[in-house]
Amino acid sequence: MKLSHLSALLSVSDKTGLVELAQGLHALGIKLLSTGGTAKLLAEAGLPVTEVAEHTGFPEMLDGRVKTLHPKIHGGLLARRDVAAHRDALSTHGIATIDLLVVNLYPFEATVAKAGCTLGDAIENIDIGGPAMVRSAAKNWNDVAVLTDAAQYAGVLAELQAHGAVQRATRFALAVAAFNRISNYDAAISDYLSSLELPADDAAVPARSAFPAQSNGRFVKLQDLRYGENPHQQAALYRDLFPAPGSLVSAKQHQGKELSYNNLADADAAWEAVKAFDGASDGPACVIVKHANPCGVALGRTAAEAYAGAFATDPNSAFGGIIAFNVPVDAAAAEAVSKQFMEVLIAPGYSAEALRILAAKANTRVLEIPLDAVQREGATPWARGQNAQDVKRIGSGLLIQSADNAVLAAADLKLVTTRKPTPAQVADLLFAWKVAKFVKSNAIVFCSGGRTLGVGAGQMSRLDSVRIASIKAQHAGLSLRGAVVASDAFFPFRDGLDVLADAGASAVIQPGGSMRDEEVIAAADERGVAMVFTGLRHFRH
Ligand SMILES: NC(=O)c1ncn([C@@H]2O[C@H](COP(=O)(O)O)[C@@H](O)[C@H]2O)c1NC=O
Numbered sequence: 023m024k025l026s027h028l029s030a031l032l033s034v035s036d037k038t039g040l041v042e043l044a045q046g047l048h049a050l051g052i053k054l055l056s057t058g059g060t061a062k063l064l065a066e067a068g069l070p071v072t073e074v075a076e077h078t079g080f081p082e083m084l085d086g087r088v089k090t091l092h093p094k095i096h097g098g099l100l101a102r103r104d105v106a107a108h109r110d111a112l113s114t115h116g117i118a119t120i121d122l123l124v125v126n127l128y129p130f131e132a133t134v135a136k137a138g139c140t141l142g143d144a145i146e147n148i149d150i151g152g153p154a155m156v157r158s159a160a161k162n163w164n165d166v167a168v169l170t171d172a173a174q175y176a177g178v179l180a181e182l183q184a185h186g187a188v189q190r191a192t193r194f195a196l197a198v199a200a201f202n203r204i205s206n207y208d209a210a211i212s213d214y215l216s217s218l219e220l221p222a223d224d225a226a227v228p229a230r231s232a233f234p235a236q237s238n239g240r241f242v243k244l245q246d247l248r249y250g251e252n253p254h255q256q257a258a259l260y261r262d263l264f265p266a267p268g269s270l271v272s273a274k275q276h277q278g279k280e281l282s283y284n285n286l287a288d289a290d291a292a293w294e295a296v297k298a299f300d301g302a303s304d305g306p307a308c309v310i311v312k313h314a315n316p317c318g319v320a321l322g323r324t325a326a327e328a329y330a331g332a333f334a335t336d337p338n339s340a341f342g343g344i345i346a347f348n349v350p351v352d353a354a355a356a357e358a359v360s361k362q363f364m365e366v367l368i369a370p371g372y373s374a375e376a377l378r379i380l381a382a383k384a385n386t387r388v389l390e391i392p393l394d395a396v397q398r399e400g401a402t403p404w405a406r407g408q409n410a411q412d413v414k415r416i417g418s419g420l421l422i423q424s425a426d427n428a429v430l431a432a433a434d435l436k437l438v439t440t441r442k443p444t445p446a447q448v449a450d451l452l453f454a455w456k457v458a459k460f461v462k463s464n465a466i467v468f469c470s471g472g473r474t475l476g477v478g479a480g481q482m483s484r485l486d487s488v489r490i491a492s493i494k495a496q497h498a499g500l501s502l503r504g505a506v507v508a509s510d511a512f513f514p515f516r517d518g519l520d521v522l523a524d525a526g527a528s529a530v531i532q533p534g535g536s537m538r539d540e541e542v543i544a545a546a547d548e549r550g551v552a553m554v555f556t557g558l559r560h561f562r563h
Pocket residue numbers: 033034035036056057058059060061086087088089090091125126127128148149150151152153
């Protein structure tokens with residue numbers, strides 16, 4: 023097929039797949055027009071290409087700041103082929119139409135992500151001519167196909183080969199993708215510039231705030247949801263433009279009903295909590311979540327053992343829960359969880375046998391989220407598979423904070439009582455503290471032997487959370503004798519300490535910092551309870 027009346031303008035920073043695309047276009051008879059570096063590459067590949075400078079009669083200038091900003095380019099992209107006056111204007115001024123635009127932009131995002139990026143480097147990587155052409159072509163999508171991503175090349179080439187033209191629906195989709203790309207590009211520029219402190223000169227690396235003067239959220243829709251938190255609310259699921267490895271939005275669903283809004287919210291709570299335990303160093307962990315709170319968390323030698331511990335904490339609440347593991351689910355774990363009704367099961371993997379067993383629970387949503395790309399010791403929260411920031415919507419506003427990614431070690435604990443916790447108690451205190459972080463405030467978590475025994479969540483009074491946690495343990499038939507307790511924030515009075523000591527607790531972990539710390543420490547000493555302070559609070563609202 024010869025499409026010799028068509029011409030394509032190619033101007034790309036990232037040259038991936040470019041030669042193959044240009045070869046395909048050339049084979050169809052499409053004329054190639056290109057900017058300096060791109061033209062050079064095409065010419066080296068033996069393709070006949072006209073340089074933009076030759077086409078416009080104007081040299082590229084100002085270190086490439088002006089290359090394609092010319093009426094011969096923008097006229098060729100913007101002219102409506104169905105309007106006689108546009109066609110006349112083109113012929114009066116000797117402007118040829120451009121039917122296909124292939125552009126990707128200077129790598130601004132990658133440049134500013136590098137440590138040591140100077141203000142000057144950042145500014146030089148703001149592409150001007152590229153986005154201008156993309157806008158022109160995308161506005162005139164009825165007549166021009168605009169490609170802004172190498173992933174689009176093969177499909178467009180195949181359409182040209184099959185139909186001799188790019189289909190209308192494809193041109194529209196390409197235009198939408200093009201506007202999304204330049205909108206994301208401009209948002210990245212705005213984020214960068216509005217977050218920095220102007221340095222003395224352009225050769226300096228500017229200091230940047232994590233909270234830019236304008237926040238430009240960039241999210242991509244994954245799916246519409248049947249409804250929101252309640253059936254009268256509409257909802258959809260979005261992912262970050264660049265999701266962190268091991269995050270819920272990258273889940274593969276093996277089976278089960280469509281995920282609902284509440285399923286996703288609870289699944290995220292369960293997954294983030296179980297991921298806090300490293301399968302390699304902590305061993306298998308299982309978290310069961312109901313209404314965004316863990317109702318059971320346990321470690322075990324196997325996934326099945328971890329599940330048994332988590333389930334035993336609160337079998338009533340576990341019904342219809344979300345179950346998450348930090349290690350692959352084997353047949354034994356699949357058999358074990360299959361005995362209960364669960365909404366969602368999440369794990370980094372499943373054995374073939376486990377998937378076969380779970381298939382019998384056809385409605386259960388079974389999600390797989392690989393954890394291999396997560397770097398436990400990664401330099402950034404993103405590399406560690408965590409959000410760097412938390413965002414909460416308030417009336418006409420947002421609250422943005424750095425995420426609560428703090429992790430505590432035994433060496434960080436401050437002993438405040440005469441009685442010292444044993445090494446086994448210290449391990450349990452750290453386990454309880456990790457769990458408390460994922461429980462809504464006021465959070466109280468009784469634990470022993472690497473498993474929860476009673477969880478008090480979301481109460482307006484800390485004392486009530488202690489009472490509820492101990493009552494729940496009683497209902498589950500679990501003794502709290504010798505248990506350890508984590509409190510997400512300090513005890514304001516000794517009463518909470520007294521209730522947990524009455525329940526049988528022998529060691530407590532809490533931030534400290536109350537006006538009445540002395541009173542609470544005295545109560546612990548009086549009751550023979552060992553207590554450590556973390557100096558760190560884990561409020562979760
Ligand atoms: N200044 C211009 O008129 C201009 N026109 C196109 N560009 C960009 O130049 C790049 C390609 O340059 P080259 O073909 O020289 O390697 C592309 O990323 C394209 O978006 C421009 N560069 C910057 O604005």
